Amino acid sequence: MKLLKKGAEADLYQTKWQNSKVILKIRKIKTYRNSSLDSKIRKQRTIKESQMLSLVKSFGIPTPLVYFVNLDKTSITMQEIPGTPVHDLPESKIIELSKDIGKLVGTLHKNGVMHGDLTTSNFILSKNTVYVIDFGLSQTSIKPEDHAVDLRLIKEILNSAHAKIMLLSWKNFLNGYKSVVGHAYYSKITKLVSEIESRGRYAQVV
Ligand SMILES: Nc1ncnc2c1ncn2[C@@H]1O[C@H](COP(=O)(O)OP(=O)(O)O)[C@@H](O)[C@H]1O
Ligand SMILES: [Mg+2]
Structure with missing residues (x-):
């Protein structure tokens, strides 16, 4: 072992x-x-x-x-998923995959699941498929506030671990997310993300 x-x-x-x-x-x-x-x-x-x-x-x-x-x-x-955690991929690849990650997170939320630990180390690229792992902090939830917390965390991770590509990856993430959850839900959640940020416990990252 x-x-x-x-x-x-x-x-x-x-x-x-x-x-x-x-x-x-x-x-x-x-x-x-x-x-x-x-x-x-x-x-x-x-x-x-x-x-x-x-x-x-x-x-x-x-x-x-x-x-x-x-x-x-x-x-x-x-x-074992053979591949590389998204965190360790070249920046151009992370930008590209952010859209797929957004779609995956949108699919989780649409089906009432909050991941709870959305970092780029918890996505593994294997061949052309992105796998999601590390569900220990996940929960079934249809609460928009919980979904907003998921988005806020991945945004913060992009900002801290992938600062140079943050704006491009965040844009792609949101496009992928929106394509799955629809425009109305997307607007609601992104508004909540801004609200979480303005509460001051978290700094706004862009
Ligand atoms: N099923 C798997 N296949 C391949 N690699 C994995 C798998 N599960 C975990 N890993 C690797 O181990 C790392 C840590 O696993 P994870 O479940 O995220 O635990 P932690 O709670 O420590 O973050 C992952 O980022 C990934 O690199
Ligand atoms: Mg992990």
Whole structure:
């Protein structure tokens, strides 16, 4: 078993199952949390992530297949998606893919799912398909405010991690998003994003 990534919340291993390459994601014990609360949170996120990875497939969102869930170990064994996280792609490619990412997020929202952790590391380009991963903080929600929080986060990520291409990628993201949710909903959500920004807890990024 090869350690692929030590994340803040989970360790990711690359391993094999019946000759297929799989990813083992194990949520780690957090000693700063009360231990029964910690175990509850880890279990909850493991359940949520595995359920959502499967649920969103039914709306046509590409996600890794879930093979096993072990709640005692708070681990998920899933299909390895061969490819590159969007975060690590060349800037011109990120600009181009932002439209697809906008469409994916629009499709999630249209079907009542908030991702909860929209960063460019949570999209993997594999051949010509963008996969969505990391659903541990997702929730079913049709609340426009929740959808606006998703957009605000990805906007902030584009601004901080991809500052040079922020304006172009954000424009493409919004076009992709609008093409799926429709003009009226798009206007409503972008207005809410401005409202979140003007509340001052967050600075406006453009
Ligand atoms: N199914 C997968 N196939 C390929 N790479 C993956 C897969 N799941 C996770 N990864 C890689 O591991 C990284 C961290 O996984 P992620 O589920 O996002 O955990 P974290 O909560 O630490 O962000 C991803 O950004 C991606 O590079
Ligand atoms: Mg992640």
